[in-house]
Structure formats: C-alpha cells, structure tokens
Amino acid sequence: xxxxxxxxxxxxxxxxxxxxxxxxxxxxxxxxxxxxxxxxxxxxxxxxxxxxxxxxxxxxxxxxxxxxxxxxxxxxxxxxxxxxxxxxxxxxxxxxxxxxxxxxxxxxxxxxxxxxxxxxxxxxxxxxxxxxxxxxxxxxxxxxxxxxxxxxxxxxxxxxxxxxxxxxxxxxx
Numbered sequence: 001x002x003x004x005x006x007x008x009x010x011x012x013x014x015x016x017x018x019x020x021x022x023x024x025x026x027x028x029x030x031x032x033x034x035x036x037x038x039x040x041x042x043x044x045x046x047x048x049x050x051x052x053x054x055x056x057x058x059x060x061x062x063x064x065x066x067x068x069x070x071x072x073x074x075x076x077x078x079x080x081x082x083x084x085x086x087x088x089x090x091x092x093x094x095x096x097x098x099x100x101x102x103x104x105x106x107x108x109x110x111x112x113x114x115x116x117x118x119x120x121x122x123x124x125x126x127x128x129x130x131x132x133x134x135x136x137x138x139x140x141x142x143x144x145x146x147x148x149x150x151x152x153x154x155x156x157x158x159x160x161x162x163x164x165x166x167x168x169x170x171x172x173x
Contacts, residue, residue: 011034011036011121011135012139016114017101018101019083019084019087019100032064032137033064033136035056036114036115036118036133037049037053037067037070039090040129040130041071041078042079045129046129052154054067054096055151056158057096057097061097065161068098069098070101071103071104072105083103086103106126107125121140122141128147131145131146132145134158
C-alpha cells in the first residue's frame with residue numbers, strides 16, 4: 001500500500017539543492033516576488049537573459065524580489081558543465097548576485113518537483129532555455145514568459161508585484 005503524500009500547494013513549500021548539493025527550503029523566499037528561470041550557459045538567449053535577470057535583481061532585490069536560477073541541460077545541451085563551472089560562468093561573466101541552484105531536469109519523469117509545480121500551475125511547459133515564471137509572495141504563479149520576451153515587459157510586471165508587496169507591508173504597520 002502506497003502512502004498518500006499531499007501535493008504541495010505553493011512553490012515555496014519545496015526544497016531544492018544549491019550548487020554545492022546542500023538542501024535549501026524555498027520557504028525562505030516566501031513573502032517576496034520571485035522569478036524562477038531555467039538557465040543555460042551556451043544558448044542564443046544566454047547573454048541577453050543573464051544580463052536582464054541581473055538587472056532585475058539589482059533594481060528590485062533583495063528585500064522584495066529575487067531571481068532563482070535553475071540550470072538545465074535538456075534543451076540543445078546548452079548547459080553541459082558542472083555546478084562549479086556554472087557558478088564560475090554566471091558570477092564571473094555576468095556578475096550574478098541571485099541564487100543559482102544545482103543543475104536539474106525540468107521535463108520528464110526525473111523533473112525537479114518545484115519545476116513540475118511551476119509547469120502544472122501555469123499550464124505552460126518550457127520549450128527551451130530561459131523560460132521565466134513570476135511567483136507571488138504566497139507561492140502562486142502569476143505570469144510566465146518565453147526567452148525572447150523583452151525585459152521591459154517583464155520589468156513592468158515585476159515592478160507592479162513589488163509595489164503591491166510594499167503597499168501591503170505599509171498597511172500592516
């Protein structure tokens with residue numbers, strides 16, 4: 001007899017591994033706007049997306065917003081390196097200050113449960129690298145974007161969500 005395991009109700013109820021293999025609870029990001037992204041070091045979208053993601057992090061983080069990067073090698077073998085290589089690449093070339101987690105699979109039977117949740121809640125399965133999911137402070141997906149989406153469009157939605165968080169916190173004071 002299989003034990004019934006309840007399905008997590010929000011993104012922040014999952015645990016993932018960091019680049020060193022240590023388990024990290026996503027609950028530490030609850031209360032913020034989060035942009036979860038499947039990243040890759042060598043695809044056509046790497047340059048524009050890493051720069052755009054770091055700009056969003058610099059402008060809106062870390063108090064009310066964070067980018068969470070999930071390296072994935074399932075699209076065109078564009079993330080072949082080790083976790084150590086991925087970290088050196090992202091921080092060395094793009095100066096990223098947002099968390100990068102251990103390389104994962106986001107599709108198929110071995111998909112990372114946190115990413116499965118994003119896909120199931122948004123009803124949008126990534127077809128390539130740099131798909132972005134905007135998650136509200138309660139852990140619900142509120143929007144998603146393909147890799148080619150201009151960052152000006154994403155920035156406006158992030159700004160709106162961050163503004164809502166700040167207003168709500170002021171009202172609670």
